Amino acid sequence: MFTSFEDLWVHLADNYIVVVSIILFGVGFTTLLFSRNLLKKVVGLNIMDTGVYLLLVSMGFIDGRHAPIIANGVTDTAHYINPIPSGLVLTGIVVSVSVTAIMLSLIVRLYEKYHSLNLDVIYELRNKEEHV
Amino acid sequence: MLREIFLLLLLAGLIFCAVATAVSRRLMRTVIIFMAYSLIMSVVWLLLEAPDLSITEAAVGAGVTGILFYLALRRIHQFDKDAADKENEPGERE
């Protein structure tokens, strides 16, 4: 385990990209939960997703190796990084685009009807409309 | 070594953009910062030896998502413009 505080910092410094991806996930997650504006929520959602994808790709990366495009017939695995995470994240990016498109069209239709982007104001208007 | 420094700079830029979108009040500014965010992200994919992802992120992330955000904002301002037109000259609009 990490005996001294200093070891801890060395380990964090080595894996700085994992720390950054979790910070991005945290920023996206808090924006998604706390922003009252629907558009900010969608931006927070995208940032959260890219944070997870950064973590996934950083797990596939291996120092000193190159992208998995077989250059002039060299198929020795010691030259290339792990192709699986980049395949999964490719699928993930397209999922994020389709989710963003749906959320944005929902927001436009909500604004067309309730003229507000603030979720609480929309609830009030909906409750008022429900009981009238 | 150069690659490490460049990657660190880009990651710092990423975190800055992420926090900036959370903090900024005006929506148009948030959208533009988000476009910059996904542009930096596509360069970060390149540094992490995932070229497929950087093209996809550049074309799909910065390209199409940015356009969709911008158009959504445009449609929302458009509704405000209609509401404004309705108030000041109700008679003219049939």
Add this chain to the structure above:
Amino acid sequence: MRKSFLQKLSAWYKGSYDFTLKTADHMDARMAHEYTGKEHKLREVERKELVFSGVLYNILCVLFCLIFIGVLLWSVLFLPPHGSPDNPAVNEVMERYVAAGMEETGAVNTVAGMILDYRAFDTLGESFVLFTAVCAVTILMNNTKESAADGTPIPMTVKPGIVEYSKDNIVRTVSRFLIPFIFVFGAYVLLNGHLSPGGGFSGGAILGSALILYAMVYGEDRAAAVFSERLIKTVVLISLSFYAIAKSYSFFTGANHLKSIISTGTPGRILSAGLILPLNIAVGIVVCCTMYSFYMYFRRGRIQ
């Protein structure tokens, strides 16, 4: 006078007393049908609850977020070190993809080979995620036949007030020059999916953005004249069903150990890598039509 429990029970059985409405006891005299008074009381209670749950919601959320992100940051200490060659993820699965990937799938770009041949079922699901997104956006934004209550069609949402890019001749001349090159680049990225980085999704997105630029600069009506809704629907239908049928053929032959007639060809040539090229073209067309219809629906609510 307070009603005794028995009276309330019998009133309830006779169907005239409604205890869920949290009315004060003295409301019992009037029949339950005079409803307006209770209506207001019900909303009052609901608003108090909303405010209370609002404050509680925020405190709980802040607490939950801090703990959650703290645990994730703590987990960084135990995650396998970044970039070291003896991580658990570097195992026989990765070795076969890289070592045998080229001759088994014929794709020089191992990621494309993995996506469209080894783990093709995910990418089939992936293009149907895009298809669901198109359906959902069409449901929401399509107001071609939407008509106001009295039957008059709702005018197009785009008012003349919006900046018309086609009038601005700087943008017009530059993009008139630029659009063909974007198309060529998009086609290149699409067709070389198995040789160089790129493939169905990115190539399709570049072609889609070229279409969007064309629609922006030459005006939506001219673009709509070229890409009618019927054309886009049939193109999406043909490419998605080709994708599903081609992939199910290779699943079927694979599972039953039949020899599939698709040969992987000599790697490095454009017509190599068996099914990957036609599948890339199909996915590219689906992505291109999706991006274009997203733009047109957001821009003016319909494709025509």
Add this chain to the structure above:
Amino acid sequence: MLRDLFASDFIHNFPLFAIILCLLCAVISFVLQGGGARRLTYILILIGMALNGSVLLHNLITGERFTYMMGHFPAPWGNEIAAGLLEPAFALLFGVVILCSITAGKNRISTDVRADKQHFYYILVDLAQVAMFALCYTNDIFTGYVFIEICTLASCGLLMIRNAGKPLVAATRYMIFNLIGSGMFLMGITMLYGVTGHLLFPQLQQAAASAWNSGAYHGIMILSIGLTVSGLAIKSGLFPFHFWMPDTYGTATPASSAILSGVISKGYIFLLIKIIYRVYGHSVFMETGIQNVLFLFGIAGMIVGSVSAIRAGTITKMTAFSSAAQIGYIFMGIGMGTREAMIAVFFHICAHAITKPVLFLSGGALIDASGGGRDFASLRGAAHRNPAAGLAFLCGSLSMIGFPIFTGFISKLYFALSAFAFPHKSMLVLLALAVSTILNVIYFMYVSVILYTGRPAPGKRVGVCRQKAFATAVFLLILVNVAIGLHSQPLTGLFELGLDLFLQL
């Protein structure tokens, strides 16, 4: 002759045929009109049920599970589907429930959804069905994630297709919570992949077991199990995250809320059970102690769900909160983790998937019969106005309470029996069962009494003949309900056999 017809190995292809057929029908009805799309969906569901039924019979006869390579490459490299006894059984159940929901809700769909968007409704139903088949059959965790996304988008589409303002608000809230859930699920998969390096269930379990025993990755394994389980719990509406349910199920068309509550949340739960038993392994899951969290949240969900159902002002909110309570039952069963509890969980998934659509659909019909008023005052005497819907609602609520001849009784019986086998927490389980059943009785019987008492408002009487589709579909579901309720031995035997095959890898 029939025996060896079903014993032939060609049936191994049927899960693939079912999935590809659904995908093709979804794309074809993209260009069809409303009526054509509806007929295509009917044919598709019937064929899907036939395919799943024959896979079920095949596995019953051969008595072991088969895995089906999706492509030319074996397990750790290529994708794979696996079918034992439970997977085709639940795929068949989901098919039956979707078929009955859209037939019963047919006329409400044609009124609620705009004319030029009718075919989109049936496309989304096809996509929800293909997501269910894939979630049942998949043997790969990332394919599970992709089809969870299809399921989320399709259910959001089913929600917002109704041509009114309220479903839009409900769809936004539903999407936000679901996307948080799938974000956490994806984070869980990423950590699991980082530690094990595999994505296919068989290899994943060995790698996860060795990672757990090696001790170095204990923290990461607990974290990834926690993230995966909480992601799926958020999506299926467990206790602290159930408050999106009244909006969602309350405002959608009855057919959509029937499909969402009856089928889609069960698909997530079935994938969760597969992940717990076939990815992490039962012993590893028990050692992490997460099952106690699920157990407590399940019990809390049962109680809080029923209490808020009592306080709910309208019939749709009440039925939605009672869904949250039933999800609490299921998670309590998963939290108990013993063999009998899992059989009770499978039974309860079956009971809830059959009963809840009946409640939503008959509730919708009663609301139509009493002039669109959803609150109890205007629903007074609605059963006299629409006797078929009133009777269906009564049977549905009796089954939810656990009335002896219905399936609800059998699942509660099994929960109680499994409580005794549960060493030290059996009193807590029995108490929770008793309290929750009493609360169920209070609000369901209250509504049934309201429906049948009081002067029926002057609204004209809706005979059975005017709603033949509704009556046949709803009473088919009730018939299945009573059939299982009276004769539950074969189904229990099927679940026991299925569970053995399930655990045997």
